[in-house]
Amino acid sequence: MVNVNSGKVLVTGANGYIAAWVVKLSLEAGFSVRGTVRSESRAIHLRRLFAKFGENFEVVIVEDITKDGAFDDAVRGVDAIEHIASPSHMRATDPDDVITPAVRGTIGILASAQKHGKSVKRIVITSSCAAVITPSEEPRVFDESDWNELSLQEVTEKGRAASGHMKYCASKVLAERAAWEFYERNKSAVSWDLVVLNPPWVFGPSIHELYTPEDLNESLHIWYLNVVEGVLGNEALVNNGSCYADVRDIALAHLLALQKTGLSGKRIIISAGTWKWQDFVSIAHRLYDHLPAGNTSYDHTNAVHLIRYSLEKERRLLGIKFRTLEETTRDTLKDFKARGWL
Numbered sequence: 001m002v003n004v005n006s007g008k009v010l011v012t013g014a015n016g017y018i019a020a021w022v023v024k025l026s027l028e029a030g031f032s033v034r035g036t037v038r039s040e041s042r043a044i045h046l047r048r049l050f051a052k053f054g055e056n057f058e059v060v061i062v063e064d065i066t067k068d069g070a071f072d073d074a075v076r077g078v079d080a081i082e083h084i085a086s087p088s089h090m091r092a093t094d095p096d097d098v099i100t101p102a103v104r105g106t107i108g109i110l111a112s113a114q115k116h117g118k119s120v121k122r123i124v125i126t127s128s129c130a131a132v133i134t135p136s137e138e139p140r141v142f143d144e145s146d147w148n149e150l151s152l153q154e155v156t157e158k159g160r161a162a163s164g165h166m167k168y169c170a171s172k173v174l175a176e177r178a179a180w181e182f183y184e185r186n187k188s189a190v191s192w193d194l195v196v197l198n199p200p201w202v203f204g205p206s207i208h209e210l211y212t213p214e215d216l217n218e219s220l221h222i223w224y225l226n227v228v229e230g231v232l233g234n235e236a237l238v239n240n241g242s243c244y245a246d247v248r249d250i251a252l253a254h255l256l257a258l259q260k261t262g263l264s265g266k267r268i269i270i271s272a273g274t275w276k277w278q279d280f281v282s283i284a285h286r287l288y289d290h291l292p293a294g295n296t297s298y299d300h301t302n303a304v305h306l307i308r309y310s311l312e313k314e315r316r317l318l319g320i321k322f323r324t325l326e327e328t329t330r331d332t333l334k335d336f337k338a339r340g341w342l
Contacts, residue, residue, distance in 0.1 A: 003121075003122070003258065003259055003260060003261045003263075004079050004080040004121050004122050004258040004259065005258075005259050006030060006031065006079075007031065007032065007078070007079030007080070007119075008031065008032040008033070008034060008077065008078045008079055008080075009026050009031045009032070009033050009034070009078060009079065009080045009081070009082060009258065010033075010034045010035075010036070010074055010075060010078040010080070010081045010082065011023050011026070011033055011034070011035045011036070011082045011084060012035075012036045012062070012065070012071070012074075012081070012082070012083050012084055012085035012105075012109060013036065013037070013084045013085025013086070014033075014035025014036060014037055014046055014059065014084075015035075015037045015042045015043070015045065015046055015208055015209060016084060016085070016208060016217070017202070017206060017208055017216075017217040017220065017247060018084055018126065018199075018202060018247055018250055018251065018254075019035070019082070019084040019085070019208075020046070020049070020206075020207050020208040021207060021247050021248055021250070021251035022082050022084065022251045022254045022255070023035055023046070023050065023057070024049075024050070024207065024251070025248075025251045025252060025254075025255045026082075026254075026255060026258075027050060027053045027056060027057060029255055029259075031056075032055075032056040032057070032058075033050075033053075033056065033057050033058075034058050034059075034060060034074065034078060035057070035058070035059050035060070036059075036060055036061070036062040036071070036074055036085065037059055037060075037061060037062070038061070038062065038063055038064075039061065039063065040061060042209070043059040043061070045208070045209035046059055046208075046209075047059060049207065060073070060074050062074060062085075065085055065101060065104065065105035065108060065109075066100055066101050066104040066105060066108070067108075068108070068111075069108075069112065070105075070108050070112070071108055071109045071112035071113075072112045072115065072116050073116075074112070075109070075112045075113050075116050075117035075120065076116050076117070077119060078117065078119060078120060079119055079120065079121055080120060080121060080122045080123070080124070080192075080258050081109060081113060081117070081120060081122075081123045081124070081192075082124050082126075082254050082258075083105075083106065083109045083123065083124070083125045083126065084126045084254075085105055086101065086102045086105055086106070086126070086171070086172075086175060087101055087102055087168070087171060091164055092164055092167045092168070093160060094160055095155050095159060095160065095162065095167045095170060095171075097167075098167055098168055098170075098171040099155075099167070099170060099171045099174055099175075102171040102172065102174065102175035103171070103174050103175045103178050105175075106125065106175045106176075106178055106179050107178050107179075107182055109123070110123065110179060110182045110183070110186075111182075113190070113192060114186055114189070114190050117191070117192065118191060119191070120191055120192040121191065121192055121193075122192055122193055122194075122195065122257075122258055122263075123192050123193070123194050123195070124194075124195045124196075124197060124254055124257045124258065125176070125179050125194065125195070125196045125197070126197055126199070126254070127172055127175070127176040127179075127196050127197065127198045127267075128169075128172040128198055128199060128200075129142075129198050129199060129200040129243070129269060129271070129309065130148060130151075130168060130169040130172040130173075131147065131148055131169065131172040131173045131175075131176045131198060132144070132146050132147065132148060132198055132269065132309075133146070133148055133307055134146070134148050134149065134150045135150065135306075136306055136307070137306070138306070139304060139305060139306050139307075139308070140306065140307065140308070141308045141309065141310055142269075142307065142308070142309050142310065143269070143309065143310035143312075143313070144198070144267045144268065144269055144310075144313055147173060147177075148169050148170075148172075148173050149173075150166075151166045151167075151169035151170040151173060152170050152173055152174070154166045154170075155167055155170040176196060176198075176267075179194065179196065180194070180196070180267075183265070187265075193263075193264035193265060194264075194265060195257045195263045195264070195265075195266055195268070196266070196267045196268070197250070197253055197254065197257060197268055197270050198267065198268065198269045198270065199245050199250045199253075199269075199270045199271070200242055200243040200244055200245060200269075200270075200271050200309070201219050201242050201243065201244045201245075202219050202220075202244070202245055202246075202247050202250055203219060203220060203223050203244055203245075203246060203247065203280075203328050203332060204220075204246040204247035204248055204249075204323070204328050204331060204332055205247070205248075205331045205332050205334070205335035206220065206247075206335060210339070213228075213336075213341055220332070223280065223332070224336070224341070226277050226280070226281070227277070227280045227281055227284050227291070227292075227329075228284070228291060228292075228333075228336065228341070228342065229292075230281075230291075230292030230294070232277055232294075234294070234295040235295075236277065237276065237277045237278040237281060237294045237295045237298070238276055238277075238278045238295050238298045238303070239276070240276065240277055241274065241275045241276035241277060241279070241303070241305065242274070242275065242307050243271045243272070243273060243274050243275070243307055243308065243309055244271070244272055244273070244274075244275050244325075244328070245270050245271055245272045245322060246272065246322065246323040246327070246328045246331075248323065249270070249272065249320055249322050249323055250270055252320055253268075253270045253314075253318055253320060256318045256320070257318070260317060260318065262317060263317055266313070266317065268313055268314055268317060268318065269309045269310070269311070269313065269314060270314055270318075270320070271309040271311060271314070272322035272323065272324075273322070273325075274303075274305040274307070274308060275325060276298070276300070276303050276305075277294075278294050278295050278298040278300070279300055279325055280325065280329050281293070281294035281295075282294065282298065282300075283325060283326055283329040283330070284329055284333055287329070287330060287333060288333060288337075288342060290342075291333075291342070
């Protein structure tokens, strides 16, 4: 039964929204961390942020995760890998703009670990619920056996004309499937096992480098526009929603995925629960009354949620006590206020 409770962890894309929190929690748990970034300029903030951990934190440059052998040096001498680096936006024109780096980066880290990561015991890959859900007109509960086949179909049929959302979803499906196929093909010959985490929409405060709201990652930038700027109309506020998890809980899931036994070969959905945009707006307006009030006739008790996730596997294997909508909203706005964005 594999688990990793000490040693050095490689975190790819360490300057990203989720990854920076994974680095923080890993360091606080006593791990040493090696983080990858694409350029030296992206390392400056991280070195400052984690300076108090001294030699327990290091940054290495991996300029292009799509190149063969890109991670060969980075994987040497680490005990575990948290692979988080992947495109996380919905603005691609050509599907390959997101699919190629997602798939090649994932296969690349696994191939490097197979060849040069002799000390690696576990690899945790960040996928997404975008790889799980298929849009439905009726309420539905999804679980780890589900795959988003519709996104692959749309991208195959429409190519560049497919929606940005579907291109992103397809990249997540193809990257995760590539990981499982690689692992199944090579698991008898490698020193490590594989765990995949599938979060839904991720919100919560940021610790990575930001200067303006436009620098926010995709999900939190949309949250800022909808909750702080109030760009949605009343109908969208009460009808549009999904499931969420706080970024700090996603980071905790990554840490637990290293430390827990019984996770080998597991795909785990990490979700705190459902929301409509008006849920966040109502909390935000109560906390800061100058923020938009939105649709004041909204009754959350009668909201119909088309998407839910089975939480049985997460509860059994990880058992996270998730932050509430209130906590996530409060701490996100506190972060925005400190940055002068409220």
